[in-house]
Amino acid sequence: MTPETTTAQPLSLERVVIRFAGDSGDGMQLTGDRFTDVSAAFGNDLATLPNYPAEIRAPAGTIAGVSSFQVHIADFDILTPGDVPNLLVAMNPAALKANIADVPPGAAIIANQDAFEERNLAKAGYAVNPLEDGSLDAFRVYPVPMTTITLEACKELGVKPRDAERSKNFFALGLISWMYNRPTDQTVTWIEEKFKGKELVQAANIAAFKAGFNFGETAELFDHTYEILPAKLKSGRYRNITGNLALSYGMIAASQQSGLPIVCASYPITPASDILHELSRHKNFGVRTVQAEDEIAAISMAIGASFAGNLGLTTTSGPGVDLKSEALGLAVSLELPLVLVDVQRGGPSTGLPTKTEQADLMLAMYGRHGECPLPIIAADSPSGCFDAAFEAVRIAVKYRTPVILLTDGFLANGAEPWRFPDVGDLPAIPVDFASEPNHDGAFWPYLRDPETLARPWAVPGTPGLMHRIGGIEKQDGTGNINYDPGNHELMVKLRLEKVMRVQQDIAPVDVDGDVDADLLVVGWGSTRGFIKAAMRNVRGSGRKVAHVHITNLFPFPSDLGDVLRRYPKILVPEMNMGQLSRLLRAEYLVDAQSLSKVQGAPFRSAEIEAKIMEMTN
Amino acid sequence: MAAVDETAVPLTRKDYSSDQEVRWCPGCGDYSVLAAVQSLMPDLGVRPENIVFVSGIGCSSRFPYYMNTYGVHSIHGRAPAVATGIAVARPDLDVWVITGDGDGLSIGGNHLIHALRRNVNLTILLFNNQIYGLTKGQYSPTSEQGKITKSTPFGSIDYPFNPLSLAIGAEATFVARTHDMDRKHMQETFKRAHAHQGAAFVEIYQNCNVFNDGAFEEILQKDKRGSMLVSLKQGEPIIFGDDLEMGVALNEYGEAHIVQIADVGLEQILVHDEHRTDPAIAFSLSRLADRPTTPTPIGVFRDIERPVYEQEVTAQLARAQERSGPGDLRKLIESGNIWEVA
Numbered sequence A: 001m002t003p004e005t006t007t008a009q010p011l012s013l014e015r016v017v018i019r020f021a022g023d024s025g026d027g028m029q030l031t032g033d034r035f036t037d038v039s040a041a042f043g044n045d046l047a048t049l050p051n052y053p054a055e056i057r058a059p060a061g062t063i064a065g066v067s068s069f070q071v072h073i074a075d076f077d078i079l080t081p082g083d084v085p086n087l088l089v090a091m092n093p094a095a096l097k098a099n100i101a102d103v104p105p106g107a108a109i110i111a112n113q114d115a116f117e118e119r120n121l122a123k124a125g126y127a128v129n130p131l132e133d134g135s136l137d138a139f140r141v142y143p144v145p146m147t148t149i150t151l152e153a154c155k156e157l158g159v160k161p162r163d164a165e166r167s168k169n170f171f172a173l174g175l176i177s178w179m180y181n182r183p184t185d186q187t188v189t190w191i192e193e194k195f196k197g198k199e200l201v202q203a204a205n206i207a208a209f210k211a212g213f214n215f216g217e218t219a220e221l222f223d224h225t226y227e228i229l230p231a232k233l234k235s236g237r238y239r240n241i242t243g244n245l246a247l248s249y250g251m252i253a254a255s256q257q258s259g260l261p262i263v264c265a266s267y268p269i270t271p272a273s274d275i276l277h278e279l280s281r282h283k284n285f286g287v288r289t290v291q292a293e294d295e296i297a298a299i300s301m302a303i304g305a306s307f308a309g310n311l312g313l314t315t316t317s318g319p320g321v322d323l324k325s326e327a328l329g330l331a332v333s334l335e336l337p338l339v340l341v342d343v344q345r346g347g348p349s350t351g352l353p354t355k356t357e358q359a360d361l362m363l364a365m366y367g368r369h370g371e372c373p374l375p376i377i378a379a380d381s382p383s384g385c386f387d388a389a390f391e392a393v394r395i396a397v398k399y400r401t402p403v404i405l406l407t408d409g410f411l412a413n414g415a416e417p418w419r420f421p422d423v424g425d426l427p428a429i430p431v432d433f434a435s436e437p438n439h440d441g442a443f444w445p446y447l448r449d450p451e452t453l454a455r456p457w458a459v460p461g462t463p464g465l466m467h468r469i470g471g472i473e474k475q476d477g478t479g480n481i482n483y484d485p486g487n488h489e490l491m492v493k494l495r496l497e498k499v500m501r502v503q504q505d506i507a508p509v510d511v512d513g514d515v516d517a518d519l520l521v522v523g524w525g526s527t528r529g530f531i532k533a534a535m536r537n538v539r540g541s542g543r544k545v546a547h548v549h550i551t552n553l554f555p556f557p558s559d560l561g562d563v564l565r566r567y568p569k570i571l572v573p574e575m576n577m578g579q580l581s582r583l584l585r586a587e588y589l590v591d592a593q594s595l596s597k598v599q600g601a602p603f604r605s606a607e608i609e610a611k612i613m614e615m616t617n
Numbered sequence B: 001m002a003a004v005d006e007t008a009v010p011l012t013r014k015d016y017s018s019d020q021e022v023r024w025c026p027g028c029g030d031y032s033v034l035a036a037v038q039s040l041m042p043d044l045g046v047r048p049e050n051i052v053f054v055s056g057i058g059c060s061s062r063f064p065y066y067m068n069t070y071g072v073h074s075i076h077g078r079a080p081a082v083a084t085g086i087a088v089a090r091p092d093l094d095v096w097v098i099t100g101d102g103d104g105l106s107i108g109g110n111h112l113i114h115a116l117r118r119n120v121n122l123t124i125l126l127f128n129n130q131i132y133g134l135t136k137g138q139y140s141p142t143s144e145q146g147k148i149t150k151s152t153p154f155g156s157i158d159y160p161f162n163p164l165s166l167a168i169g170a171e172a173t174f175v176a177r178t179h180d181m182d183r184k185h186m187q188e189t190f191k192r193a194h195a196h197q198g199a200a201f202v203e204i205y206q207n208c209n210v211f212n213d214g215a216f217e218e219i220l221q222k223d224k225r226g227s228m229l230v231s232l233k234q235g236e237p238i239i240f241g242d243d244l245e246m247g248v249a250l251n252e253y254g255e256a257h258i259v260q261i262a263d264v265g266l267e268q269i270l271v272h273d274e275h276r277t278d279p280a281i282a283f284s285l286s287r288l289a290d291r292p293t294t295p296t297p298i299g300v301f302r303d304i305e306r307p308v309y310e311q312e313v314t315a316q317l318a319r320a321q322e323r324s325g326p327g328d329l330r331k332l333i334e335s336g337n338i339w340e341v342a
């Protein structure tokens, strides 16, 4: 079963967006992941958008239980997981119903015909079978009896029908692999490894996968396959990676390059837990992880670890950041390095635990009592989480400050090819622990470095440098408790000034697009790819636009104001109600217009494009 | 990080005392606890630079500022968590936690029980004055019911915690009680707590002479101690009284109660065993006095062995290194499917 045996010549495509949709129990995430990995290894550029419900197993067959995975693969460098699918794989009626609104006319739908029976139709709220009533006439619909063929394929294996039925996602994967001429050996090997020790499951999944592939070849339902050649990406070595994984690797890299062992204390929360999971696997790097009793304990442990001379790290999502705010203030007051990762999700309260949003910017900025500034960094692509994590550690260590690193649900779970760095090229993160008294034979814990204003980091175990620090206001220099009005004002200003000095240390604003543009699009975080994709189209049509994507949200790059004032119009697309746009207005007195979307899903580049067109008309 | 230098050097109380002016109210019980700890330190043989005192917020939590060691005066209730972070990062350090009845049992109750259950190697001193001192006299989770304070002008309704019962319930491996009127007893107790491997919990009855003066006077007045303090001694029958005429026995339900030795005979008196794995008798002893108004046990209630959290963490790291060798960043980053674009 090699792709070459297909009769018709494959049709060449530049790109395709496929959405796998099914019940939460149908294994759609796994199927999508697998297809992604194979496509990555094949050399396509790609981007993914997993989307799953908060409930582990919502009632089977219902709309609430639908889980989907969208993957965009292309033979050129793409920027987003695609606005709308060209192919929807619907494993049941609910999956069709939940996704059909996103499918454009003319697109293909492959449906598991077997699942479109009375009970499932009713659960999805269909009175009549949409595969039969002509309601899908605008699409190319391919009903395929996936369950039946899967059961048939597993019959000889001695697998119970109920278990065999579970393999139908591999049937779908096989069929799509045939359709897009994906190599099959890797998936077979992968199934063998993944289900090692469970011989029956292994056999059933392989049988289903092959049955799906063979069905494509023999059923004559599809007149040809498609071919998407490897992308001509920037030269280098690539691997596929999600944001949470890249972030974990970035932290480990920063630990190695600084020589500071990681203590990561976290409390499980979606969509951040995978960072804790990943870090806990790498104990041979000296990574210590603690699953704390709550988020307050988690950050408190990280503070303790940093005081003791390790790299304190705590990972969470919005609700956890709320809980950590008091301790974050302590870290600001103690002036210790620490990184808090906020993988943003829809809020307020429990909100949309599994969906993405960017609404914690103001929280990161102002969500603490008192004047409590700290650097804020945002990752802007899944693989970019590596660099953002590394940079967050660098700044935290150099300026002795907690840093908030913002990512979001889309970045966390989304995947893309990563042109990974050569380890030998990673910069060192210098750490200078205090080793000597610094003031007339005494040790002053708040005697600052004149350049960075960072205070000395004297770790327990160092003779002669014993000192006590706390959250009470202290005298600059000595660190002794001090309530003098003048000293407090000085300390407030120093803490701010220290953080502002990060500006000396970060890249100037990078403007992409036309210098004489009428409109500047300003974004931050995960909207980057969507804005760039919109820009491509708009500029293709001859309009002049420029784009700035901000990684350092506090402090902003020092030339940001000058750049903003060069453009007559400013548009800020954000997955919130306009938080960055308000910050820019307040800081620079510019008329930054907000384009907001809060639907628990990323922008479509078409939405941004339409707004740009409107504003440049 | 290399382990600290542990060779002992002869030191005095002064070496462990900071130059900061102590700012508790005159007559506060905290002074005597501080003096007990400072003067015990040379005996413990740990160099000042290898010690960290971590506290929360409260009068008692100012304690670290007065020690010439490393110290963190953290935020209200979180000291056990901060201390856990220090211990996990640096198992070679000697970490102490200073907390109050409000700090450790109200806002920080969660962290306290989890530090105990994990058995982090911490020496935890809980200053129980049965009141919120720093915020000027509200009732605390250990105040007696009906307590009239500024926030409870008609008397408090809350049922109080018994800190030792709570600690035993939280799987503490070392539980003891002492009081601020007896430096020698404090020092013996602290010494034992410090020697314990794992979380050691010590409740200190501490007088707040400003907001809750005399809270323990019914058991701690000099002439009452003989009949009101039940001193627990390992391997010895639990007897007390001015003429050692009373003792503690277990009834048919296993509950500790007070008896006249003359009535039951010495052989009926409970022989104290701190090392019993089963916590039932220690728990029962912790409930002998419902409030510090009836004969109250002091000393070590429980001292058992269980693996120490941060040592287990370190052991897992060592095993991972043995298994997979030291971390190789290149191998990590370049794992999975790799492809090259020319």
Ligand SMILES: Cc1ncc(C[n+]2csc(CCOP(=O)(O)OP(=O)(O)O)c2C)c(N)n1
Pocket: A326, B057, B058, B059, B060, B061, B076, B099, B100, B101, B102, B103, B104, B127, B129, B131, B132, B133, B134, B135, B140
């Ligand atoms: C988050 C927070 N809430 C409230 C306070 C105010 N506060 C400070 S100390 C304290 C109670 C302290 O009582 P306790 O722990 O018994 O210590 P004591 O002063 O009696 O030694 C309170 C409520 C605070 N500092 N932080």
Ligand code: SF4
Pocket: B023, B024, B025, B027, B028, B029, B030, B059, B060, B129, B133, B134, B207, B208, B209, B210, B211
């Ligand atoms: S208020 Fe009470 S506990 Fe606080 S210092 Fe004064 S006497 Fe001591």
Ligand SMILES: [Mg+2]
Pocket: B058, B100, B101, B102, B127, B128, B129, B130, B131, B132, B133, B140
């Ligand atoms: Mg108190």
